[in-house]
Amino acid sequence: MSDRDIVWPAADFSRVPFAVYHDPAIYRREQERLFRGPTWNYLGLAAELAEPGDFLTTRLGETPILVTRAMDGRIHAFVNRCMHRGAQLRREPCGNAKSHICVYHQWSYGLDGSLRGVPFPKGVKGAGGLPADFDRGAIHLEELVVELHKGVIFGTFSRHAEPLADYLGPTVISELDRLFAKPIKILGYQRQRIAGNWKLYNDNVRDPNHGGLLHMFHATFGLYRLSQIGGAKMDARHRHNITYNQLGTDDAEAEGGYGDTDKVYQKGYRLQDMRMLQNRKEFPDPVTLVILSVFPNCVFQQIANSLCTRQIRTYGADEMELYWTYFGYQDDDPAMEDHRLRQSNLCGPGGYISMEDGEAVEIVHRTTLPERDGHARVEIGGKGPIADQPNLVSEVPIRGFYAYYCELMGFDVETVEGAAR
Amino acid sequence: MISIENRNAVTDLLAAATLRLDEDELESWVECFEETAVYRILSRENVARGLPLPLFQCDNKNMLRDRVLSLRKANVTNPHRDCHVAGLPALEAEADGTISVTSSYALYQTDPDGVGRLFSVGRYRDRIRIAGSAAKFIERVVIVDMFSIPTMLSTPI
Numbered sequence: 001m002s003d004r005d006i007v008w009p010a011a012d013f014s015r016v017p018f019a020v021y022h023d024p025a026i027y028r029r030e031q032e033r034l035f036r037g038p039t040w041n042y043l044g045l046a047a048e049l050a051e052p053g054d055f056l057t058t059r060l061g062e063t064p065i066l067v068t069r070a071m072d073g074r075i076h077a078f079v080n081r082c083m084h085r086g087a088q089l090r091r092e093p094c095g096n097a098k099s100h101i102c103v104y105h106q107w108s109y110g111l112d113g114s115l116r117g118v119p120f121p122k123g124v125k126g127a128g129g130l131p132a133d134f135d136r137g138a139i140h141l142e143e144l145v146v147e148l149h150k151g152v153i154f155g156t157f158s159r160h161a162e163p164l165a166d167y168l169g170p171t172v173i174s175e176l177d178r179l180f181a182k183p184i185k186i187l188g189y190q191r192q193r194i195a196g197n198w199k200l201y202n203d204n205v206r207d208p209n210h211g212g213l214l215h216m217f218h219a220t221f222g223l224y225r226l227s228q229i230g231g232a233k234m235d236a237r238h239r240h241n242i243t244y245n246q247l248g249t250d251d252a253e254a255e256g257g258y259g260d261t262d263k264v265y266q267k268g269y270r271l272q273d274m275r276m277l278q279n280r281k282e283f284p285d286p287v288t289l290v291i292l293s294v295f296p297n298c299v300f301q302q303i304a305n306s307l308c309t310r311q312i313r314t315y316g317a318d319e320m321e322l323y324w325t326y327f328g329y330q331d332d333d334p335a336m337e338d339h340r341l342r343q344s345n346l347c348g349p350g351g352y353i354s355m356e357d358g359e360a361v362e363i364v365h366r367t368t369l370p371e372r373d374g375h376a377r378v379e380i381g382g383k384g385p386i387a388d389q390p391n392l393v394s395e396v397p398i399r400g401f402y403a404y405y406c407e408l409m410g411f412d413v414e415t416v417e418g419a420a421r
Numbered sequence: 422m423i424s425i426e427n428r429n430a431v432t433d434l435l436a437a438a439t440l441r442l443d444e445d446e447l448e449s450w451v452e453c454f455e456e457t458a459v460y461r462i463l464s465r466e467n468v469a470r471g472l473p474l475p476l477f478q479c480d481n482k483n484m485l486r487d488r489v490l491s492l493r494k495a496n497v498t499n500p501h502r503d504c505h506v507a508g509l510p511a512l513e514a515e516a517d518g519t520i521s522v523t524s525s526y527a528l529y530q531t532d533p534d535g536v537g538r539l540f541s542v543g544r545y546r547d548r549i550r551i552a553g554s555a556a557k558f559i560e561r562v563v564i565v566d567m568f569s570i571p572t573m574l575s576t577p578i
Contacts, residue, residue: 093466188467188474191569216495269494272483321569326474341473342480350462350477350574356497358573 007373008406008413013399014383015375018368021197026409027317033408034296035061035314038161040168042298042311043067043077045325046151047184048094053111056094058323059313060155061297065144066090066100067153070111075148077155078113078141089141100141113141149173150180152309168294169235175242175292178283179300179307183330187340190324192349194358196365198312198320199405204357205293205310206397208232208243208389209380214360217352220269221277224289224353224392225250232389238400239295245392247279247288247304275342276352279304293397295404303353305336306343318365322358324348423514430556431512431520431549438558439505439526442576447489450577455550456482459560462578464568465543476565476574488577498575501530503540505578515548519559522547526563528578541578542566 006026009015020026035041041060048056049069057080058065066080066089082089082102089100089109099116101108108117115136123129144155147164154164165173194201204210212219212226219225230245271277279288282305292300299310311323324347328340347354368374381394386403389396406413423431434453441450454460462477479485492498508525515521524545531537548560563578 094470186472188464188470188472190464190474190476191466192573193569193571195572214497216497217491220491220495269490271487271490273481273487276484276487337473341475342478344474345478348476348574349570349572352491352496355573355575359497359499362499362572 006411008402008411009375010383011413012383012386013402013406013413014378016203016378016398016402018371018374018376021200021365022317022369022372024317027314029409031061031063031314033410034405035063036157037408038156038158039296039408040147040154040156040161040164040294041296042294042309043146043153043155045184045186045309045327046075046148046153047186047327048325049075051096053096053098054094055090055097055100055111057090057092058311059321060144060157062314062316064088065155066141067146067155068100068111074112075146075153076111076113077144077146077153079144081142082107083115083139083141084118109141113143115139150176151184152176152180168240169237171233171235171242172240172292172294175290176300178285179290179292179302184327185330185332185337187326187328187337187344190326190344190348192322192324192358194320194322194361195318196320196361197317198314199401200361200364201312201320201322201357202293202296202401203376203398204360205243205291205299206232206241206401207395208245208392208397209395210360211243211353212392214356215353220267221271226392228392230289230392232392232394232397234386234388234397234400237404238386238397239404241291241293241397241400243289243291243392243397244287245289246286275339276345277304278339280336280339295401301347303346304343305340306346307340308344308347320361322349423512423520426554427520427551427556428512430551430554431522432510434549434556434558435507435510435522435524435545435547438561439507442578443503443505445502445576447492447576451482451485451489454482454485454558454561458482458485458558459562460485460558460577461561462563462565462574465564465566466568468564476568476570477577492575496575499530499572500533501576503576504529504531504537507545518550520549520551520556522549526578538571539567540571543578 006019052071055068064080067077080089084107087104099108106119110116121130146155211224227250228245229249233242290302297312301308308324308326313321346352378398381389381396386400438453460479461475467474506527510522510524513521528541529537530540543565546562549556550559
């Protein structure tokens, strides 16, 4: 692939070439320059590794990763691959162990990633075994740089990444501080396999506009309407995004905007069991919905009292897994935990207000496949400079994502005038 | 000992529960449940780890009615037709007169172009009460082995 094969006709990223969702060469370059580049990627939560020896397996992009808590309490992340012949080292999703032993030839590693033992190092009766110059001390699992913020584990392959706090920026950090103000308790996991490119999901979570149009449960039952108080905030580089809104702040006049669509939400319906929509106030502010997207692989969510992280794992250009980790707080009483479990119905692959996203990603992926020279039109909320949005009728944060994406990918971008094409 | 009549009532209920979903008769599917019934879909991964998070949870029949209302009036689903294939049920009489039933299932989905896929495999763990000649669920727990859900989980399993 050469850069000429892909055209970014607008310097304000109001056009996204469909080819970026499909081209295998672009996918390979993303693994190198984004996922193994100077980005910080969500790997898990420290609460999942409470004890020394606890480990979990995950992915950074498509690379399998092993995250462990060593005996000294430090958290390490490694490529989950034996340094001998490349076999997957840990095959289970989580566990506790004093060492990691490869099933293929029993090479064994300490929790800090150092090679501890190889069977029959001297062979048998003086024959076979390791060569004289085999340097066991020089062999170590490929290790990532790890930093935590409020118990959220981020990792990077790059020794040149900026510090995590600078990468996230103060706006994102204040949201993480809000969500992880207290010790958390893991409630469980959900997974969703989506036959679409991983960036289509990043587009989705940077698009407050679709929340009140695609997810009609929101609008029908009043949890989120485009006519409510809300907006989108970004970091200084516009690579991360925070979409927020406040329940019950509908503006009757603004609600008339739905009249212009051919799919007006149906009024007059209410749930028989209203507990699903109840927000038990637990934050000092009135915000009832936060969708915080951190470039390139994760989302942090508050929807009423349903709290979770969503990790994007790539499986080629055409497939991704969304990995949802739900949590509450350690000081939740049984009634609050019960409420959070009930409200988990709102999200996930079967969630009242999120189930549609899998389908939305797939229908875009399918129909853009033959349109190699086509472009997505990203103009809602305006063109030109990328800035925070004081309302929800906007998709400007998508342009922020691609501005940083093109920088890391090294794509040339044409002039603003090109947007007229 | 479970009488032939009761065994028949249970198998009639199991057949109705999946056929009504396959025929998109969601409202009459809800009638397979008692008012206080619990319906939950759980991921095998969470069950194995002892974690309580469901994929889908209705604590009573009203919540089932809400799910069906939302599917009919609000949600946008992947257009598909369901086809459940159920394994033979194992019945066990409980001390309180209810019957516990375990069975396996495979659920295929076919899209509007006539292309099908295996959507879900797992087990039903049911608690069924028989009143008169009719059986109803007081609990239906679906444990999904294929817990990485393809596309979306819209219609119940």
